[in-house]
Amino acid sequence: MLANEDLLALMSYDDKWQLAYHQMPVSGWMNDPNGSIQVDGTYHLYYQYQPNSANGGATHWGHKTSTDLVHFCDEPIFLSPDQAFDRDGVYSGSAIQVGDDIHYFYTGNVKEAGFHDYTFSGRQQNVIHVVSPDGYQINQREVVIPHKDFPDEFTDHIRDPKLFQHEDYFYMILGGRLRTNKGAILLYRSTNLSDWTYRGYFLSGDDDQGYMWECPDTFTVDGQDVLMFSPQGVIGDRYHFQNTHNAGYLLGQFDWEKEQFDVQSPFYELDQGFDFYAPQSFVDEQGRRIMWAWFGLPDISPEYSNPTVAYGWQHAMTLPRQLFYEEGQLKQRVVSDYQKLRAHHQQILACKDSQGKLAGQVYELEIKGENIRDLSLDLRQDTKISYHADSQEFVLAHGPSGCGRRKRCLKLKQLDHLHIYSDWSSLEIFINDGQQVMSTRVYPDKGQDTIHLQTDSPCDIDLWDLKSSK
Ligand code: FRU
Known part of the structure; x- marks a missing residue:
């Protein structure tokens, strides 16, 4: 008899929405990227994984490796929830x-009897340290x-x-929820990776910054210190924080004396589409700061039903994006390695209407283009992207192939550049060289291949078919 995960893997194999060049689970459920690192040329991507159910459950660390960041191999599960201290999930x-070893945290x-997700208590969250000589084996x-x-003031x-x-x-650093219902980031310090001392808050939030901060990450890119996290409970408006949960960053400075992050900017969203959460970054051997994120969201709104669940899988990773600090903000661009998937190329110069x-x-x-004033772009089955300079509104709107999701808007002063990656069931839209991004899953029928641009300003268009990376 086939094991459940093999059955799910077979089901997903038949799915027309399987992704061609994004990382997805072989079977079951995928969420956050974890422990991403490059060692001796090999990229390791670990991720939250439940191979036996497309609806999640106790998570494992799945594992994929690559030598070019484009073509990946599925490796055996790296960590499973099989110890008393992690029995309900090997979380993110x-x-x-350090030296020859890779250290994972x-x-x-652990969910105790009487545990309920929406109460503050009833769960244990232990910090576990794992040592591996090579990214595959576990020694400790x-x-x-x-x-x-x-500390007691935390839930x-x-x-x-x-x-x-x-x-x-x-x-x-660790993300947390204070008993006052505010988010905070805790800081610990160590000289040997085993003994840790609590040093206080790296940063704590205000009332309007959410009740819980998940997946913190902090780094310096192009000379700028950044603190990234995924807050839950931020109240949105027409142009901001439209999803149930969001992910973004603060610019500032590390204050090593106080051991705190000194904030010098508002909280900016990293992606204003429907599906982006829990980003994590790492530096590769070329010195690039690369970020992956979960191409999905927790606690998705009830009007959205993800049709891939019927095929035994759910969710994926975004494409790996290189981070830059330019013009006072973070910009994201898909790592250039993906250009190797480019196949047939078409170019139309000074185009105002690409009909047919x-x-x-x-x-x-x-x-x-240059200062495009009006643009409308129909894609796939019934997805529409539009921009109007008068209202300064950039809109991503789905029809029925959005499976319940309708519209996301952002404010944009000027539009010069759009860079879109389309996969069988996803779109990632990079605006003005990665200044703003909208990522979304979408579920068009096979053969729905519309690309129709209409604009008042003549635009140069490049279109490359992309090969599968499988
Ligand atoms: C974010 C998150 C993390 C947690 C993990 C569990 O999506 O909730 O905070 O560690 O997922 O899968």
Whole structure:
């Protein structure tokens, strides 16, 4: 008899919405990227994974490897919830290489009797340290911060350790929910990766910044210090924080004396589409700061039903995006490695209406203009992208192939550049060289290949069919 995960894998194999060049689970459920690292040329992507159910459950760390960041191999599961300290989930965490070893830190989730997700208590979240010589084998697994040692002013929601090094110390930040119902990031310090001392808040939030901050990450890119996290409970408006949960960043400065993050900007969203959460970054051997994110969301709104569940799988990773600090903000661009998937190329210069000239389903589309005032772009089955300079509104709108999701809007002063990656069931839209991004899953029927651009300003269009990376 086939194991359940093999059955789900067979079902997903038949799915027309299987992704051609994005990472997805072989079977079952995928959420956050974890522990991403490059070691001796090999990229390792670990991720929250439940192979036996497309609707989630106790998570494992799935594992994929690649030598070019484009073609990946599925490896055996790296960590399973099989210990007393993580029996209900090997939750999110990160990796750091020290000497020859790779050290991983994750949250071991334990749900106690009477546990309820929406109460503050009834769960343990232990910080676990794992040592591996190569990213595949595990030599050591120890609890380094047991749940009972967390500070009292926090609820039981503390998780997602991210590691970094500064001078003689290792630092760990964790996301948390205070009893006052505000989000905060805890900072711990260590000299040996096993003994950790609590140093206080790296940052704590205000009332309007959400009740819980998940998946913190902090780094310097192009000379700028950044703090990234995924707040829950931020109230949105027409142009901001439209999803149930959101992900974004603050610009500021590390204050090493106070061991805090000194905030110098508003909280900016990283992606204003329907599906983007829990981003995590790492530096690769070329020195690039690369970010993956979950191409999905927790607690999705009831009007959305994801049709891939019927095919035994749900969710994916976004494309890996390189981060840049330019013109006072973070910009995101898909790592250039993906250009190797480019196949047939079509170019139309100074185009105002592409009716009948372009078509595609799995592609990269680049549109360049100068101060475009009005633009409308119909894609796939019934997805429409539009921009009007008078209202300064950029809109992504789905029809029925959005499976219940309708519209996301953002404010945009000027439009010069659009770069779109389309896969069988996804779109990632990069605006003005990655200044703003909208990512969404979408479920068109096979053969729905419309690409129809109409604009008042002549645009140069490049369209590349993309090969599958499987
Ligand atoms: C974010 C998150 C993390 C947690 C993990 C569990 O999506 O809720 O905070 O560690 O997912 O799968």
